[in-house]
Amino acid sequence: MDTNTAFRTEICPYGTAGIAKAAQLIAEGQCVAVPTETVYGLAADATNGEAVARIYAAKGRPSFNPLIVHLPDLESAERIAQFNDTARDLARRYWPGPLTLVLPLKPDSGIAGIVSAGLTTIALRVPAHPAMQDLLRASGKPLAAPSANASGTISPTRADHVARTLSGRIPLILDAGPTTVGLESTIIAVDGDKLRLLRPGPVDLALDLETGGKIEAPGQMESHYAPAKPLRLAATTAEADEFFIGFGAIAGDESLSPSGDLVEAAARLFDLLHTADLSDKPRIAVAPIPQNGLGAAIADRLHRAAA
Ligand code: TXA
Ligand code: MG
Numbered sequence: 001m002d003t004n005t006a007f008r009t010e011i012c013p014y015g016t017a018g019i020a021k022a023a024q025l026i027a028e029g030q031c032v033a034v035p036t037e038t039v040y041g042l043a044a045d046a047t048n049g050e051a052v053a054r055i056y057a058a059k060g061r062p063s064f065n066p067l068i069v070h071l072p073d074l075e076s077a078e079r080i081a082q083f084n085d086t087a088r089d090l091a092r093r094y095w096p097g098p099l100t101l102v103l104p105l106k107p108d109s110g111i112a113g114i115v116s117a118g119l120t121t122i123a124l125r126v127p128a129h130p131a132m133q134d135l136l137r138a139s140g141k142p143l144a145a146p147s148a149n150a151s152g153t154i155s156p157t158r159a160d161h162v163a164r165t166l167s168g169r170i171p172l173i174l175d176a177g178p179t180t181v182g183l184e185s186t187i188i189a190v191d192g193d194k195l196r197l198l199r200p201g202p203v204d205l206a207l208d209l210e211t212g213g214k215i216e217a218p219g220q221m222e223s224h225y226a227p228a229k230p231l232r233l234a235a236t237t238a239e240a241d242e243f244f245i246g247f248g249a250i251a252g253d254e255s256l257s258p259s260g261d262l263v264e265a266a267a268r269l270f271d272l273l274h275t276a277d278l279s280d281k282p283r284i285a286v287a288p289i290p291q292n293g294l295g296a297a298i299a300d301r302l303h304r305a306a307a
Helices: 016-027 049-059 074-078 085-094 130-139 159-166 206-210 262-278 294-306
Strands: 010-013 032-035 040-045 068-070 099-104 121-125 172-175 186-191 194-199 214-216 242-246 283-286
Touching (some): 010 016, 016 032, 016 040, 016 130, 016 172, 032 130, 040 049, 040 130, 040 159, 049 262, 049 294, 074 085, 085 099, 262 283
Parallel strands (some): 010 172, 032 172
Antiparallel strands (some): 186 194
């Protein structure tokens, strides 16, 4: 199985010592639970694909969804995504706070491919909670963080909610008492001067309807990334016209993980799909992946990519 199921979970009060410990774990590529003003998040270094894969391992999420990247301020957010005037205006108005903006990802952002699940857009948020702010500044890293609960359970607004489903699966929970907002951030996709409400939340953007931004009907998530080429799964050998993505004993043209490590494989999945898509071979084959732990999420994504 993966490496993330045997932790002694420490619950540490928010303070200087707790932040130092959390920042140390982030630097080591671990994920830690930390409060934001909305819900507790499970944070990892967004530039480290294996660290982000450990979020999925801890949550037991059966699929990869793009994650929100948390930043200390607008300036650091502008290093990761392209802001136009519409986006900058929203950011200035609502950050720090419970608003997430989906924007074009800068190619040189350094964000691991697993964070945006291969999309060319990225969800960014500058949170208002002092604990998350302190951790962002102490770690010096953009932090990817979904809600800190096991897959299929309710979002946590207190440290003991986190412990209820993630105890034993993560090393640290920073406890700063109950969150104030208690509802996940509003998500808006900015596309030129058009705004799309992807998830309703605490920030009511009715105001922005008056001030020029056009909000389209709520709903539709961005379509998931899929390679442009046909994809064949569970291949033990490849045809001459296939780019072969290997795993474990099957080397392929490039491997998700030569040692058969699912954390490493999850971290490399989207990068290798892009590599295969850009190669001169017209088709893609992928070696068999075990279906346990993170393997289920990898298989889910590959099946969707093959469909
Ligand atoms: O309040 C919050 O937003 C909390 C705290 C921890 O910050 N985080 C949170 O993350 O709710 P999560 O992973 O549960 O939700 C992220 C949402 C997902 O619905 C995902 O599909 C969407 O953001 N998302 C992320 N990147 C996207 C993208 N590039 N395009 C469209 N949707 C995106
Ligand atoms: Mg969630």
